[in-house]
Amino acid sequence: MTGKSKEQKTEESSKEEVEIVEEEPKVDPLKEAQDQAEKYLDMARRLQADFDNYRKRTRRENEEFRKYACSGIVTELLTIVDDLDRALEHSKEDDDLVVGIRGVRTNLMKVLESNGVQEIPAEGKFDPNYHEALCTVDGDEDDQIAEVFQKGYTLNGKVIRFTKVKVTKKTA
Numbered sequence: 001m002t003g004k005s006k007e008q009k010t011e012e013s014s015k016e017e018v019e020i021v022e023e024e025p026k027v028d029p030l031k032e033a034q035d036q037a038e039k040y041l042d043m044a045r046r047l048q049a050d051f052d053n054y055r056k057r058t059r060r061e062n063e064e065f066r067k068y069a070c071s072g073i074v075t076e077l078l079t080i081v082d083d084l085d086r087a088l089e090h091s092k093e094d095d096d097l098v099v100g101i102r103g104v105r106t107n108l109m110k111v112l113e114s115n116g117v118q119e120i121p122a123e124g125k126f127d128p129n130y131h132e133a134l135c136t137v138d139g140d141e142d143d144q145i146a147e148v149f150q151k152g153y154t155l156n157g158k159v160i161r162f163t164k165v166k167v168t169k170k171t172a
Contacts, residue, residue: 067116067156074117074155081108082150112153120152122163130154132162139168 084105091098120130126143130152137146145165152163 068158070115071155071160074112074115074153075160077108077112078117078153078161081105081112084108085151116156117160118154120154120159120163122148122151122165126165126167130159130163131165131167133167134164136167136169138171140170141168142170144168 084101087101088098088105091101122131122145124145126133126145131145132152134149139146144167146168147166148163149166150161150164152159152161154160
């Protein structure tokens with residue numbers, strides 16, 4: 001028999017296995033610590049960016065809230081402006097009472113305008129972004145405003161009340 005016995009072969013193969021296990025590349029502790037530090041630094045940068053984004057978003061939301069927080073009371077004040085307009089429409093004399101009502105309306109509109117309220121123009125072409133069509137009437141052109149039923153207003157550029165209008169439709 002040439003060769004080695006089974007015991008010798010087994011011992012040699014187990015030695016090879018041990019040697020293979022021992023030959024695994026060793027991890028450099030400094031490199032491992034640097035990688036871990038880089039992970040922590042990246043995580044800290046991401047958290048900082050998330051926090052900055054959160055802060056900017058809440059600032060924007062707060063500004064938006066402040067701009068439109070008074071829209072409820074402004075809408076109620078606009079009904080008073082409507083009442084004053086109706087009173088002025090039905091007055092025929094220019095007595096002291098009518099002059100006083102005009103002055104009150106003017107002052108109220110100045111206060112509202114200084115707080116971002118603007119009247120929506122109701123002349124010319126119908127715009128569904130600003131006008132609400134209540135009915136139509138025959139006319140020479142399509143989508144022209146024929147009559148205004150109620151004035152509309154914006155608050156800081158946002159519509160808080162649409163202008164209620166009658167719109168023309170071209171007849172065939």
